[in-house]
Amino acid sequence: MINWELFWSALGPIALGGLIGTIPVALASFALGLVIALFVALARISGIRVLSALARFNISVIRGTPLLVQLFVIFYGLPSLGLLIDPWPSAVIAFSLNVGGYAAEVIRAAILSVPKGQWEAGFTLGMRRSTSLRRIILPQAARVSVPPLSNTFISLVKDTSLASLILVTELFREAQKVAAFSQDFMLIYIEAALVYWVICLGLSTAQNRLEKRLDRYVAH
Amino acid sequence: MSPTEVAGGSPLLEVTGLSKAFGKTEVLHSIDLSLNKGSVTVLIGPSGSGKTTVLRSLNGLERPDAGIVTIRGGETLGADDEVRVDFAAPAKPRMRQLQAERLRDRSAMVFQHFNLFPHKTVLQNVVEGPIIVQRRARAEAEAEALALLDRVGLADKRDSYPFELSGGQQQRVGIVRALALKPQLLLFDEPTSSLDPELVGDVLGVLKGLADDGWTMVVVTHELVFARQVADEVLFMDGGVIVERGAPSELFANPQHERTKQFLHRLLFPL
Numbered sequence: 001m002i003n004w005e006l007f008w009s010a011l012g013p014i015a016l017g018g019l020i021g022t023i024p025v026a027l028a029s030f031a032l033g034l035v036i037a038l039f040v041a042l043a044r045i046s047g048i049r050v051l052s053a054l055a056r057f058n059i060s061v062i063r064g065t066p067l068l069v070q071l072f073v074i075f076y077g078l079p080s081l082g083l084l085i086d087p088w089p090s091a092v093i094a095f096s097l098n099v100g101g102y103a104a105e106v107i108r109a110a111i112l113s114v115p116k117g118q119w120e121a122g123f124t125l126g127m128r129r130s131t132s133l134r135r136i137i138l139p140q141a142a143r144v145s146v147p148p149l150s151n152t153f154i155s156l157v158k159d160t161s162l163a164s165l166i167l168v169t170e171l172f173r174e175a176q177k178v179a180a181f182s183q184d185f186m187l188i189y190i191e192a193a194l195v196y197w198v199i200c201l202g203l204s205t206a207q208n209r210l211e212k213r214l215d216r217y218v219a220h
Numbered sequence: 221m222s223p224t225e226v227a228g229g230s231p232l233l234e235v236t237g238l239s240k241a242f243g244k245t246e247v248l249h250s251i252d253l254s255l256n257k258g259s260v261t262v263l264i265g266p267s268g269s270g271k272t273t274v275l276r277s278l279n280g281l282e283r284p285d286a287g288i289v290t291i292r293g294g295e296t297l298g299a300d301d302e303v304r305v306d307f308a309a310p311a312k313p314r315m316r317q318l319q320a321e322r323l324r325d326r327s328a329m330v331f332q333h334f335n336l337f338p339h340k341t342v343l344q345n346v347v348e349g350p351i352i353v354q355r356r357a358r359a360e361a362e363a364e365a366l367a368l369l370d371r372v373g374l375a376d377k378r379d380s381y382p383f384e385l386s387g388g389q390q391q392r393v394g395i396v397r398a399l400a401l402k403p404q405l406l407l408f409d410e411p412t413s414s415l416d417p418e419l420v421g422d423v424l425g426v427l428k429g430l431a432d433d434g435w436t437m438v439v440v441t442h443e444l445v446f447a448r449q450v451a452d453e454v455l456f457m458d459g460g461v462i463v464e465r466g467a468p469s470e471l472f473a474n475p476q477h478e479r480t481k482q483f484l485h486r487l488l489f490p491l
């Protein structure tokens with residue numbers, strides 16, 4: 001039998017955890033991660049060997065190690081070097097570095113997918129590389145990278161549940177508390193899963209809208 | 221008397237000894253070129269002969285290995301305001317960039333495949349250079365852009381995106397985008413080569429109108445009828461050298477070199 005009373009009373013704290021933990025951590029990490037990714041992608045295609053090698057190294061480390069381990073290194077590891085970081089910023093640092101590593105390759109591929117003639121059309125108008133990049137190339141690269149970046153964001157939202165392990169107050173940690181208190185693990189964890197699912201459904205809808213909006217200038 | 225001497229005074233564009241290699245392949249061998257303000261120069265020659273590379277070098281999109289390019293000031297710029305780049309002289313990357321920019325200041329390129337910005341409307345494509353690069357007032361830039369679009373019959377397409385236009389319309393936008401920069405020199409790289417045959421005439425008509433208005437133009441094209449009607453001088457390139465040059469009436473009626481004869485014959489009788 002489903003204990004509906006428990007279900008409804010648990011929804012408050014779980015949803016609140018999502019609202020004050022999961023969603024803001026995901027948004028902050030994604031925004032910061034995209035900035036990191038853009039710079040890493042630009043370093044990769046800069047043609048400057050040192051920068052490009054550094055960027056490749058960064059991507060390789062981020063993608064080649066578990067997110068949970070990265071999180072633990074920052075939260076539990078760094079204090080032994082005298083660097084104590086609170087749970088929330090620790091989570092944002094780890095997640096944004098992680099997004100940076102994955103999104104860098106997406107952004108790089110998207111920039112390279114814009115035909116060379118677009119750069120040159122910018123140049124012939126008298127634009128510098130930076131202006132061409134900003135006004136001509138990135139808007140076109142953005143269109144190409146929305147679907148894969150949306151997937152990165154949705155993965156990130158789910159991955160933030162790992163932050164419960166470094167004591168961030170977020171959706172899953174709140175669920176764990178309620179579960180331990182009520183001892184109805186099945187119901188509460190299914191409920192947590194449902195809340196994640198609803199958030200991700202909302203994000204998918206937003207992704208579709210955004211793709212349509214960005215597609216307005218291409219033939220169908 | 222060659223057409224470049226007709227108008228008297230010093231030529232607007234002077235190119236001497238332009239040479240360029242891609243790796244070990246020498247693509248341009250010491251090209252010389254000189255043209256007056258208001259003249260139309262047509263560049264013909266087989267595929268791979270280096271025509272595009274000449275235009276790209278003039279527009280700073282390609283850096284030649286050697287050669288001097290001089291573009292003299294127009295009336296508005298003052299007679300002594302000239303751009304002169306000696307590509308053989310050693311230059312640091314920063315200097316090379318600056319030289320490319322100074323050349324670009326004076327010329328604008330119209331591409332074979334248009335290269336319109338797909339994420340911008342027709343009007344936005346045209347005003348991008350004037351507003352973003354030349355920092356001109358939006359209202360003034362838009363008014364001028366609309367007048368130019370009107371001239372090529374596209375004023376009603378101002379808010380369309382490039383994908384909504386035919387090839388001929390896209391290329392006319394490409395031309396207007398170049399004109400809006402008010403360059404001293406217009407460079408056309410096979411502007412009609414990627415168009416359906418029935419759309420070629422519109423674009424050539426626009427080019428002829430520009431020539432009549434006194435724009436200085438270098439046009440790479442295989443349209444011999446256009447060249448005969450509009451060009452002041454025709455240059456025939458092959459294998460990275462200018463094999464032969466002259467007024468179109470002379471060069472077409474009476475080519476001196478065997479390679480020119482063969483090329484013209486192949487164009488006129490492809491079968």
Ligand SMILES: Nc1ncnc2c1ncn2[C@@H]1O[C@H](COP(=O)(O)OP(=O)(O)O)[C@@H](O)[C@H]1O
Pocket residue numbers: 242247265266267268269270271272273274
């Ligand atoms: N970026 C490049 N790298 C290597 N070779 C090139 C490059 N651009 C042009 N070429 C070569 O230079 C030669 C001249 O090319 P191009 O100027 O485009 O000739 P055209 O416009 O007359 O067909 C060709 O053999 C072409 O393959």
Ligand SMILES: [Mg+2]
Pocket residue numbers: 271272273409410
């Ligand atoms: Mg060519």
